[in-house]
Amino acid sequence: MEANHSAILTELLKARGLSVTNRDDGSLNVRNPLRPHVREAVGAVNGSYLTDDGYELGEQSDEPATADRVAFLLGLPGAAGPHGAGPHAAGPHRAGPCAEARGDKRPAHRTRQPWQPQHNAEDPSS
Numbered sequence: 001m002e003a004n005h006s007a008i009l010t011e012l013l014k015a016r017g018l019s020v021t022n023r024d025d026g027s028l029n030v031r032n033p034l035r036p037h038v039r040e041a042v043g044a045v046n047g048s049y050l051t052d053d054g055y056e057l058g059e060q061s062d063e064p065a066t067a068d069r070v071a072f073l074l075g076l077p078g079a080a081g082p083h084g085a086g087p088h089a090a091g092p093h094r095a096g097p098c099a100e101a102r103g104d105k106r107p108a109h110r111t112r113q114p115w116q117p118q119h120n121a122e123d124p125s126s
Helices: 003-015 063-073
Strands: 019-022 028-032 035-045 048-051 056-059
Touching: 003 019, 003 028, 003 035, 003 063, 035 063, 056 063
Parallel strands: none
Antiparallel strands: 019 028, 028 035, 035 048, 048 056
């Protein structure tokens, strides 16, 4: 991993509350200190950040979004999801706009309805 990008990503991950250590191969071991068994190795290949399993986390030069995705993968409370990460997204370090400010007309909290089987009057087997 290029040293400058690695240092930037390391600092952003630490700012989000994750523990980071450098590996001998230049990649990073990232751990959720709230759940020590939850960890991920992150390295850079051809300008992209990847996990050891080959999951692409982001591009080098977009370290803030990559740090948000790593925090999400490691289950950090309040971390932005992969679709919410980006330069304008609310990350784990700042609050996003409330529903009223966004003009969101949906109820703030929905209750889930239990699944009900559908019966077909024409087919007695259903």
